[in-house]
Amino acid sequence: MKLSVLMSVYYKENPIFFDKAFESIWFKQTVKPDQIVLVKDGFLTRELDEVINKWANILENILKIVSLPENRGLAYALSEGLHHCKYTYIARVDTDDINAPERFERQINFLNCHPDVDVVGTYLSEIDENGDIIKSDVKYPLHHEELFKFFSKRDPLAHPSVLFRKNFFIKAGSYSPDIPMGEDTLLWYQGFKNGCRFSNISYVGVFFRRTTNFYKRRANWKKSIILLKFRLCKINRDLNYGFKADIYAILYFLMSISPNWIKKIVYQYFR
Known part of the structure; x- marks a missing residue:
């Protein structure tokens, strides 16, 4: 099965982190994506555009850039980006995280072995501005029934770690801006309500960057x-x-x- 990666970038993001995120999903993956859809959510800084130009030269036809005329927020940007994802599997990637080398390979293998599952996430490690680990593993439940129960307290999947079947969005619908800062919570609600099957794997697939801005x-x-x-x-x-x-x-x-x-x-x- 072929893989699309879905990303969104806006003007406040760090160009160094952005560049490292690209490195982690291309040069350092054991299974490389067949397509990367990058949504430019409004006007960007010169430094961010320079990173995009660098990777456009490296990736050529692999990289699909979708430009929005103004900043509309993550949910709107991801919804627009989904229209351009061509392949059966779609991985969400944040532009300031670092993805573990076997992330895509392990998630694809899991979905290949579990045809009933519509979305699979991973554990996280949390890192600071310097890339130093500040929390070695953030664990989530693994099986659908456990995830459904966990959702009564908080989100059962780490959104930057998930890999979907495209069929998930046919069942649940797309991202919606109706719940600001809660686009993933709304998506999981739509998924559970419409019969999607959820899983996680016990593997640290993403090094999640938790900086001061994270709390702000x-x-x-x-x-x-x-x-x-x-x-x-x-x-x-x-x-x-x-x-x-x-x-x-x-x-x-x-x-x-x-x-x-x-x-x-x-x-x-x-x-």
Whole structure:
């Protein structure tokens, strides 16, 4: 089966991290993608455009660049990018993470061996601005039933680590901007509600970059309230999670609006 990679970049991203992300999905993968779809989410800095030009010369026809005239946000950008993904398997890649060398190979092999599974994620290691590991492994449940139960508390897959069958989006629908900062939560809800099958593999497939900006991006009252309402009124009701899930949703909301030093403690010990 052939593989498309889906990425989105916007003007605030770090060009050095961006370049290293490309290196990790091309030069360092045991199975290289057959297509890389990169969505330029609005105007970019000169440094980011230079990285794109560098990789356009290296990858030639492998790289498909989709340019949006203005910044529309990750969900909109990914939804647009999906229209250009040609192949059966689609891997999500963030532009500041580093992907482990066997990530694509292991996930493709897993889906080949489990034809009932629509999306598979991996464990994470968390790294800082310098690439040093600050948390060696962030584990997730492995099997569909466990993932469904886990979703009553928080997201059951690490979004930057997932590899989809294209059929997932036929069943669940595409990314939607309706829940800002929660496009992945909304996508998992759509997947569970529409009968998609989920899995993770016990392999660290992504070195996830957790910087100071990571906490700042989650400090937004309005967006946190929207996500809380979505949890309480849609996810927990439609998926029959019950009162305990409501408590978790409220606790997550309180954490999301707390000072950065509290977020750091929570992510370090409870992620």
